[in-house]
Amino acid sequence: MGLFERVFRGSDEMFAKAEADVNALVAELGADAPMTMPETAYFLACVYAYLGKKVTTVGELQAALADVKAMMLREPRTHSIFSSGVGTAIAAELIEACKYARTPTPYEGTAYHGHFTDAEVRELGVPLVTRDIPGFVVMIGPAPSDEEAVETIKGYQSRGIFVFLIGGIIEQAVRMGVSMGFPVRVVPVGEDIWAVGHVISLVVRASFIFGAIEPGDYDAFMDYSMDRIFAFVNAYAPVNDITVACGAGAIKMGFPVITNDTNDMWAVPKSLIIHTDTKDWIETSLEARDIKIKVTNIDIPVAFSSAFEGEIIRKADMQIEADGSRVDCFELVRSKEAHEIEDHAILLDGPDFDEVPVGSKISFTITAEVAGKSMQSDFEPVMERKIHNFFNCIEGIMHTGQRDMIRVRVSKAAFEAGFRARHLGEVLYAKIKSEFDTVVDKCQVKICTVAEKNKDLRAQANEVFDARDERLKTLTDESVEVFYTCILCQAFSPSHVCIVTPERLGLCGAVSWLDAKATNELDPNGPCQVVTKTRCLDERIGRYEDVNEAVQQYSHGALEQVTLYSILEDPMTSCGCFECICGIEPFSNGVVITNREHAGMTPLGMTFSEMASMTGGGVQTPGFMGHGKHFIYSKKFMKAEGGLGRIVWLPKALKEQVRDRLNESAKELYGIDNFADMIGDETVTEDAEELLNFLTEHNHPVLGMDPLL
Ligand code: SF4
């Protein structure tokens, strides 16, 4: 039997399973029963993407079967096996959907993740553009041994590759105690091969969200995944026919398949790779998908990878902790004269981690001193804020907070592997030198764990922090000479451009004006380019001829003009990785804001995912706007429409995060106190009419503003 027959047999099998499951579902729930996948605005995403059809009922699910069947062509041509392969993937989605038609949480209490939410897909935006996640692997197991399974998973993880596990390899990982979950980027998707439906659903939603591809534009989806989604498949022998059929679909999407199954397979260069030595699959796979990994060699006894960023260290697993809320701690980056610095010196003053009892809360301060001809003090906070990300990438280290309110936990496992205080210095040194190479020539790190000394050091550090805050306060859109573009997200949203100003950070929340300035300095031909602001056309809404020229140029003509301060008139576009989204609430003439972390409903009758699906892909959508969290309390937030006094509803947790700054700005803009208390949240109501009553009771300023529309 040849490869063609294997694909056809496999797709028949998958289809038969889908047909049986869907028909059983119809018999059980009836054709009119609703069919929804949790927390997504894209219905059954594969059906919606490839076939252009919205499935909202069990009956529509059944109707999709015929379309899938039609894709499963049977002429012995390459085109047919690819089409059948994609049909197989959609059939897999239908099988999984049947479970979700019965309950929104079919995998509760199991090791399996199942369906990805839109918020999870969006979370991938920034790490993908920064190449923190250079690619995705779908491992279909079991691997030849438990040890090899772990070794390969960890090998991918340490290279930043996002790992999806399907089948027996999950049990192997569980047996070996591998920590898994979306935050650590190793996801046990499901037990059966139809779990691939969830992975393909994630891929097509990334194409919708970041690429703004229209439902039903099959070829555009194929091109997008081929060009922009760096995924590949590792399928361990024995590979059954269904998996072979799924593999054909993967190859059509541009994802090479690497296998050690030699049974009726034939190799296709760069697409189907038969490699019997499974031990070097990582290299083989990365090469096949053309993924280059940027490595920084850091001299530490544990792994370093962005995959560990989401790692949580519980008290019981903790060796020691620096806790800035209890004892004197801080982290600081300072610029110095070159002669004051001995490059790569790591100086520890005080007891090391092995000289204090397990479970201690130690006083801990760390200062990176840097020097370089192009170094500016404005870059200090930019580097300093990266410490959070640098430390979290260390396996067995957890970092939260900033400045003198940090908390750093070292796990027992990392300690036992030999991790000591100086290793934090090594990481800081290596990362600062590699990421800021064009501005930092020399760097040394000073660590102090002596409580008495840290008291004074902290007081000195606070003077630096205060001086910086003063400087930040003077940074307004009016006070600076230039703005910056950011086009990092063009890797996924080809026509999207962010204009970053002091009072409006990039919508991802990760790029402030200072960050953009530093990026421009570090890489003059990179994503952040200077935008002059000499030709203002309308100050009220922030319309500049210079800005328009910049967006025309950097969107390659896709965008004519944007304003900086309006949500209605030529608003800035969104890519897909925004932290928050706001949308007009017509009853109150205000806007509702929600954020990625908030899964619940809003008074617009839409969740974050649904609101988010109204904008994205670099297209202008008046009335909806993606933005960063810090923009909420900016005096430029919707300035054209009256400012942040338009905000009528925020998720409670987000409101608490921005409360103080929001109150401060409202006091300055409108002279009102405690503005945050006038804003509704989910504990007040999720209903637009009730919200209006609440606003009236609290004398919300929006009630005195002009109608928006
Ligand atoms: Fe993407 Fe804009 Fe953030 Fe740059 S600032 S990374 S373009 S969202």
Ligand code: ZN
């Ligand atoms: Zn983006």
